[in-house]
Amino acid sequence: MYRRRFLERAGTAGVAVGTSLALAGCLADQYDVGMTATGFVPEEVTVEVGDRVVWENTSVRGHTVTAYEDAIPEAADYFASGGFESEAAARDAWSDFGGRLENGDRFSHTFSVPGRYDYVCIPHETGGMVGAVIVEE
Template identity: 55%
Template sequence: MDRRGYLGALAGASSIALAGCTTLADVGERLSGGEEYEVGMSRNAFDPAEYEASVGDRVVWKNTSGADHTITALEGSLPEGADYFATGGFDGEDAAREAWRDSRGGRLEPRGTYGHTFEVPGTYDYICIPHVGAGMVGTVVVVE
């Protein structure tokens, strides 16, 4: 085998061997850009769908898919005294839904991140507005 053929075969074998290592990072893993995140996003799901945090923790979502997404809290699920959260910085669920409907407002583009600090214990349900019909819902459970 000539040198060029050998190097080509070696590169191909290396790519196959490393294929599992080059997939999307696991929850909390440091990415090449140095960003850490707790919740990733596939085409139609948050990963993990349920995440547990402690009071005062900042949870970071990363759009690990090729589609635009939103993170939109369901107002009816927020614990009493909790701050509303949504990509785009909206004050409420209706405003977030209207902005998405009108101009795709609040979208989190591929590889984008969004973070929110949870100060009140309880269960927080949230959705991705454009993909909620496909079941893209998530929950953050905040404990003392």
């Protein structure tokens, strides 16, 4: 997370001082959490209030990013790939592949309330594909 945040803040300055080639190579993977065939990588990320986390499906399997509704801070906005407003809606939609992220697809969410946010990939939940975002002030 910190590398991506640094690149976002220093992007144009880095180009101005002649590091555009090195920077271009780093910008190719501007996501915070990748999705392998069986897990989120990393499984846990720590960010600050106001930060945006980007997930990218880096595997050939379809995945979701679905918050556990009872495992996010009470005042927090719910999040799920597909834009669902509740965990039940995301799970119901999955039967028609709703919220599915294919290889290379991205999903992002900005976290405005501190706390722990646990989430899951619905089709791979039984295999343990779960993750967490820790949001600090």
